Amino acid sequence: MAANLLFKGGKVVTTESTYRADVAVKGEKIVEIGTSLKAGAETEVVDCRGKLVLPGAIDAHTHLAMPFGGTITSDDYEAGTRSAACGGTTTVFDFILQDFKEPFPKAIKRRDKLASEQAVVDYSFHLAVKDVSNGLLNTMEEAVAMGVPSFKVFMVYDFGVTDGVFYQTLEHSKKIGALIAVHAENNEMVNFLTAKYLSEGKTSAWYHYMSRPEFVEGEADVRAIQWAKSLNAALYIVHLANAQGAAAVTQARAEGYPVFAETCPQYLNFTSDVYKRKDGAHFVCSPPIKNKASQRALWDALKRGDIQTVATDHCPFLKSEKKWGAKDFTKIPNGCAGVENMYPYMLSEANRGHITFNKAVEVCSTNVAKIFGLDHLKGAIEAGRDADIVVYDAKKRFTVTNRAMHGSTDHTIWEGAELKGYPEATYSRGNLVYREGKFYGKKGAGRFIKCKPIKLTSPELNDNK
Numbered sequence: 001m002a003a004n005l006l007f008k009g010g011k012v013v014t015t016e017s018t019y020r021a022d023v024a025v026k027g028e029k030i031v032e033i034g035t036s037l038k039a040g041a042e043t044e045v046v047d048c049r050g051k052l053v054l055p056g057a058i059d060a061h062t063h064l065a066m067p068f069g070g071t072i073t074s075d076d077y078e079a080g081t082r083s084a085a086c087g088g089t090t091t092v093f094d095f096i097l098q099d100f101k102e103p104f105p106k107a108i109k110r111r112d113k114l115a116s117e118q119a120v121v122d123y124s125f126h127l128a129v130k131d132v133s134n135g136l137l138n139t140m141e142e143a144v145a146m147g148v149p150s151f152k153v154f155m156v157y158d159f160g161v162t163d164g165v166f167y168q169t170l171e172h173s174k175k176i177g178a179l180i181a182v183h184a185e186n187n188e189m190v191n192f193l194t195a196k197y198l199s200e201g202k203t204s205a206w207y208h209y210m211s212r213p214e215f216v217e218g219e220a221d222v223r224a225i226q227w228a229k230s231l232n233a234a235l236y237i238v239h240l241a242n243a244q245g246a247a248a249v250t251q252a253r254a255e256g257y258p259v260f261a262e263t264c265p266q267y268l269n270f271t272s273d274v275y276k277r278k279d280g281a282h283f284v285c286s287p288p289i290k291n292k293a294s295q296r297a298l299w300d301a302l303k304r305g306d307i308q309t310v311a312t313d314h315c316p317f318l319k320s321e322k323k324w325g326a327k328d329f330t331k332i333p334n335g336c337a338g339v340e341n342m343y344p345y346m347l348s349e350a351n352r353g354h355i356t357f358n359k360a361v362e363v364c365s366t367n368v369a370k371i372f373g374l375d376h377l378k379g380a381i382e383a384g385r386d387a388d389i390v391v392y393d394a395k396k397r398f399t400v401t402n403r404a405m406h407g408s409t410d411h412t413i414w415e416g417a418e419l420k421g422y423p424e425a426t427y428s429r430g431n432l433v434y435r436e437g438k439f440y441g442k443k444g445a446g447r448f449i450k451c452k453p454i455k456l457t458s459p460e461l462n463d464n465k
């Protein structure tokens with residue numbers, strides 16, 4: 001049971017400002033923010049002098065215990081959320097892959113059983129749509145009522161949806177308070193280019209990038225946005241990684257359409273050159289990491305507000321599994337670990353002056369809560385919200401090594417990355433879950449977060465009522 005806490009002497013960071021204040025927590029909630037708050041007899045004081053006090057990050061994109069490419073991601077709900085907690089992330093969204101013929105509410109129950117037993121911090125879900133035939137489309141509404149109002153369609157993979165089904169879900173989403181998210185790449189081009197390179201004996205990890213280059217993603221972004229615009233339906237592009245897509249999102253928003261985009265730290269920090277490395281397979285994810293021009297465009301869009309969120313696409317596989325593609329890049333399971341690295345990386349970028357701390361909080365927490373309908377509970381240091389709090393030490397230096405991580409994966413693409421500043425402690429609803437390298441949380445302590453229905457009617461995030 002959470003004790004009463006007083007976070008004393010730190011600087012609170014919001015999207016708008018950074019100010020000196022004490023934060024009082026009673027049980028699981030933030031109850032008061034003010035100067036010179038006094039601790040009661042049973043209050044534990046957390047000394048935050050010289051530290052920043054931040055809302056826990058919300059990772060809108062993880063794949064825990066997910067079957068893919070003949071295996072399953074190496075972090076289950078326990079390991080994935082433990083890793084999250086140790087990187088200052090206090091809520092994760094996991095994708096539930098609907099089975100063919102499966103009603104959406106059934107899919108939620110199937111996965112929540114697992115998650116509720118294992119998760120150490122709070123979690124919610126997005127539904128990944130495979131099948132809306134035979135009345136299944138109408139079960140979306142029940143999922144919204146259960147607190148899962150976001151649905152993702154894939155334009156690629158063998159389970160990806162047709163253009164018609166994508167359009168149908170967009171149209172339906174408007175009526176039921178749902179948000180459609182999309183993995184945008186051109187499937188035909190991926191298949192064609194993949195076959196071409198393999199037939200030419202070009203099988204290294206570099207050809208993963210070459211078979212899904214800039215335009216393969218950019219064209220699909222443009223197409224997806226076109227359909228959303230035609231319906232004036234809200235659209236959220238997951239893991240945006242290319243300049244053309246960023247430009248299309250920017251234009252749609254300037255025209256007043258409710259188009260939103262997420263990018264990931266791996267796209268902000270690395271370029272496609274990583275696929276030429278000996279360990280190139282470790283970086284194989286889809287969409288692949290793009291060139292320097294795309295990386296610059298992503299940062300610019302993020303700074304302008306045309307990319308609203310940063311999430312990880314945490315989808316870890318073991319080294320031995322990544323080796324399956326040593327002679328054929330199509331056999332490399334797609335995905336990288338990252339849930340423990342996102343907030344520390346974005347905050348380090350802020351600490352180096354690349355963005356503000358306010359911006360890091362906005363894209364890693366506050367905007368995610370607003371877009372996905374959980375801002376009544378999460379996403380800010382504010383009275384009434386859950387006490388999901390990170391104490392951040394801007395003076396600490398931290399070198400990422402897999403040994404220092406807390407998931408179940410045996411490598412990290414962030415190995416050797418030097419960060420300026422690092423989370424010192426993480427609290428989940430008032431409970432300490434991480435402090436100075438050590439995990440203190442409990443399996444099963446994480447709760448399912450019921451999201452509100454989503455109505456994003458203009459680019460102004462405030463319209464999410």
Ligand SMILES: [Zn+2]
Nearest residue numbers: 061063313315
């Ligand atoms: Zn993903």
